[in-house]
Amino acid sequence: MKKVIISDATLRDGSHALFHKLTKEHIVAYALAADAAGIPIVEVGHGNGLGASSLQVGLSLLDDREMLETARKHLSRSRLGIHVIPGFATINNDLRFAFDYGVDVVRVASHCTEADITERHISYTREQGKEAYGVLMMSHMANKEVLLDEALKMQAYGAEAVIIMDSAGAYLPHDVQDRVGHLAANLKVPVGFHAHNNLGMGIANSVAAVEAGARIIDGASRGFGAGAGNAQLEVMVAVFARLGIETGIDLYRALDAADIVEREIMETTPYISSVSLVSGLSGVFSGFARHVNLAAKEYDVDARDIFFELGARKVVGGQEDKIVEVAMELQQKIKRG
Amino acid sequence: MKKLKVAILGSGNIGTDLLYKVLRSSRLECSLFVGRNLSSKGMSRALSLGISVSDKGIQAIQDNPECCHIVFDCTSAMSHKIHSPILAGLGIIVIDLTPAKLGPFCIPAINLDACLGDVNVNMITCGGQASIPLAYVIGQTQQQVDYIEVVSTIASKSAGPATRLNLDEYIETTEKGVKMFSGCGKAKAILNLNPAEPCIDMQTTVYATVPKIDLPALKEGIAIMVEKIQRYVPSYNLIIPPTYENNRVIMSVRVKGMGDFLPSYAGNLDIINCAAIAVAEEFAMARIEGRQ
Missing domain, CATH: 1.10.8.60 (Helicase, Ruva Protein; domain 3)
Structure with missing residues (x-):
């Protein structure tokens, strides 16, 4: 049976949907529910990641430390993940303390053609004995050959997986298959995919990614994420089960988590406006x-x-x-x- | 006029662009251009211009300390930490274009004269040279400033390997400079690289949280400052004038380069290099006038 790791972006990408006004109550309620569902990785933070609270992209209600501390207390099975973009977050200002708060997985991201700015943050994470993933954002802006070159750099820096993001929700399934397939065939580390639903393709694109060889898939409960939202996590759990793809996530508990997001966190359910x-x-x-x-x-x-x-x-x-x-x-x- | 001898250490984008600007200066002369690889783009460019070159790095200066009065360090923050004590021991003035922040910070439009007594002058960062003068005016014209944020976006092609490796130092050095010159205790710096083709021009936006905004004073101060900067960076242009919107002050500048080494999109090279040249020329003047 095919296995994939679902990485949960609800408390990070969803921050965009609330204009970065996630509260402690939101984090507590969702972290408990995600942990109960057995979601392997739960990302928490500002939508643009660690150290990104700013007038440019939006000020967070809570600072990074409060968010991480709150999440950490309420996750026992799920691993705590963060998104980090060099250019916003520095090792000294931001990343150093994240480890004090018990972060397990650091997803170091750059625009899809700029992987070399992730070297120091990836190395630093590995030196701390934590898991580092490389993330190529806005991946529709580069072809598969360029993406592979950039992903290979991340792999060389020590990234233990490389995730490509469809940050604009611009892909159709064949675009995903083409790129993910090329990366999966040429990288030693696992490939991941992060969908947005702007063209209504969130789930279809995630399925295409798994079929092309992706082993890490990002989702958000009830789709709670930037713009039209992400691939809806609980739907993905159900669809993957149908396809015989194992996620290790309890469907009922995932549905409960999604209901909590809808009831207690989101202002409006994501839709394609x-x-x-x-x-x-x-x-x-x-x-x-x-x-x-x-x-x-x-x-x-x-x-x-x-x-x-x-x-x-x-x-x-x-x-x-x-x-x-x-x-x-x-x-x-x-x-x- | 007798020209002051300068050496350029570092043959990347910054160093090579700086060479063209030294060649244009009536007060400076490039006596040595130093890199580590004779076949690099910068080195072959320097050779073709008939400049003395060396691939021995800092050793080239140690072997021949008489070659120059001033060294422009265009390497990286990490390398500069090694170079700085060596050059100090040789009694050579250093104009540091890395974000190592060892020497006092210099923004020519603000504190050029005050830097002349120093043996190591730090040029902060490209984004700092573009944004700090604006942040300074905010600090000078407003009673209370709670927060200042500076965001620069540069073309990917204008960011060489050292710049990319020094992103953290870029941010921390720029933030320190913004705080120091504006007097505002809370500041943030952000840098974006944009790979679009044709390449985008360097753009810098400054935001501020100001509880009681005096917009006329700010606009007047910014207009004067922009004019001052244009004296040494001709194509430094205000594209979003100071505006109060959504509870924040926002203003934006675009910097086009002279197209010396990289094409004109690389305003980030020009702004820090033009500032460094302004400092070196002031040193040269001071020397001629016996002030130094």
């Missing part, structure tokens, strides 16, 4: 959605126009300041007629 669909089509980072909506309102322009313009300029995650610039330019254009 018009803006999220455009975000996926234009290939722009899902985490931009709330910022784009704010800027559209502030400058009285169409959020869809902002997304298509950002897509044309090939912006990457972390460039949220471009949203304001583009909104201002669109406003000027309208004024000039």
Whole structure:
């Protein structure tokens, strides 16, 4: 029987959906439920990871330490994971203390073509005796050959798995199969996949990834994540069971966890809004959605126009300041007629 | 005018771009260009320009300490920590372009004169050179500033291996500089690399949390500061003027380079190199006028 590890992004990617206003109560309630369901890895933190609370991408309600401390106390079976982007988080400012709070798995991420900035954070994690994964974000912006080159760098730095993210929710199943298949055939370490649901492909793309050889799949309960949300974790557990793919997760408990998220944490259940669909089509980072909506309102322009313009300029995650610039330019254009 | 002799240590993007700027200077002369590999792009460029080169690293300066009055260190923070005591022992002034932060910080538009007495002047970071003058104006014009954040995005192609390996030092050094010059106790620096083709120009955004904003004073101060910076970085341009929105102050600059070594998108090379040249030329002037 095929086995996959499901890595749970609910308390990290879901932070985007709440504009980074996760509370301790949210973390306690969900961590207990995820642990009871036997979800192998539970990620916690700001949507853009450790040390990312900022005016640029959104200020966290809780600081990183409070989030990790709270989660750690309520996870016994599940391992505690964090997302770390060099450029936001440094070893001295951020990563060093994360280990004091009992982090087990560090997912060191970069834009899909910039793997060499992950070297020091991956090495440092390994030196601490913890598990390090490499994460290539916005992976639709590179072809499979480039992705493999970058993934090989991460593997050489010591990454024990490489996960490609469809951060914009831009893939169709054959795109996933093509890239994941190429990585799985050429890497020594396991390959992972992280879906977003902007084009309604979250589950289908995750299935395609497993069929192409992925062994780690990210999901979020009730899909709670940036933009249109992630692959819905409890659905994945059910679908994988149908396909004879073992996750080790208790379906009833996973459903309970998803109900808790819906009842106690989320403001609205993730759905493919018009803006999220455009975000996926234009290939722009899902985490931009709330910022784009704010800027559209502030400058009285169409959020869809902002997304298509950002897509044309090939912006990457972390460039949220471009949203304001583009909104201002669109406003000027309208004024000039 | 008699030119002051300078050596460039490090033949990567920064060092090679700096060479072109030294060649253009009426007060500086590059007496030695030092790398570690004669076949590197930077070294062959220097050779083709008829510059004396060496592949012996810091040893080249130790072997011939008379070759220069000033060394520009364009290596990495880690290497600079080794170079600094050696050059100090040789009595050579160092203008440090790595984020090693050993010497006092210099932003020419703010504290050029104050740096002249020092033997090791640190140029902070490219993002620091672009953002700190703006953060300084925020500190000067506003009564209370709770927080300042600076975000730079540069083209992937303009970030060489040392820059990539020094990302943590970049952030910590930039944050320290922002705090020091603005007087604000809480600061954050973020750096993004964008691989888009054609390459994007360097862009830097400064945010601030200011409880009682004096926007007219801020706008006036920023306009004066931008003009000052343009004297040594001609294409430093304000693209988002100081704006108060969503409970934050935001402003943005774009820096185009002169296209010396890398094309004009690499404004990040220009801003730190132009600042370093401004410091070296001031040293040269001071020497001629007998101030040093």
